[in-house]
Amino acid sequence: MKLNKATELIRLRIALIIGACLVLGFTVADVLLLPSSMYSLYFFDRLLLQLPIIAVVVVFSFWHRFAQCKQFLFTGLLVALTYSNYWLIWSCWHEFQFAFPYEGTILYAFFCVFALGIPFKLAVAANTINILGFLALMWFAPVYGDRVAISIAFVCGSLFICAYAKYRLDRSVSMLKESNDRLLKLSKYDPLSDLLNRRALRELSVKLLALSKRHKVSMAVLMLDLDDFKKYNDNFGHQQGDDAIKLQADIMRSVFKRDTDILGRYGGEEFIVVLSDITKQQVAVHCDALLDKWKQKNVVHADGAKHPTMSCSIGAVIASDLRDITIDKLIDKADQALYVAKEKGKARTELVTYER
Structure with a gap:
């Protein structure tokens, strides 16, 4: 982000320098057309007003x-x-009765709006001020004679087109950004639970593991599975099954609130939580909180389920020494612990310490 801001700042400075060079370029061109008696006035405007600005x-x-x-x-x-x-x-006009061209008004507008990126609302404000100024100039100094009306129309039309084009450009960029943001979210998040999807979950977990190794802190992986979910889904329908998935995600978000906590949907009714710099006791507390929140929800389960209300089983592993450990190994250990929790009656936690 800092690099992008620095690059944008350099781009804007270059644009400003290009603008100054354009002023100098037009100065050379104008001098060839102006009578020598106007040089001092012209150079004062270009070299002592515009360039210093x-x-x-x-x-x-x-x-x-x-x-x-x-x-x-x-x-x-x-x-x-x-x-x-x-x-x-x-x-x-007043000193030499010379009709100096107004095209610079249009050039400045298009350059500042598009090269420097003045946003639409400010472009409208600036161009409105400039149009009013040109109207006043033509009223008090009809420089262009019988061409005053067409000159006014040309300046007003050009500045209007400039502002409108900026509106269309800003709108297109905004829509493109929104589309990119949606695509980015779809590429990283599970649309049903709004948790990280499996690919993004693994990518972030690998990075968190590397960071944990560098700082020599512990790491834990929890695997959660909704108990007898197929029976619930078959009995109540897919819509309520989806609601159970969403509820599991909400419960997870209510328990794990640190910025470094990684929450994701692993697939189906399975979820994973990856935690760093945490103790075994803290992991146990979090697991108990998950189970307690399901009890509080008191969601009636399907007939034939192990428990009368919806619940989840948790397999958790914690490792203090992370040397030679991969995220896949931790997930595998958590999966094994989850299997044990299921075998022992579900709606419970099986927490183990990673051993080499």
């Missing part, structure tokens, strides 16, 4: 809070550059 924004880009206010700075930059251009148009 851009330079100030570049300097602000090194401020630690630049990321929080950059959009407002860029919006201010757009308005400042545009009105410096209006001042030049006004001055050229």
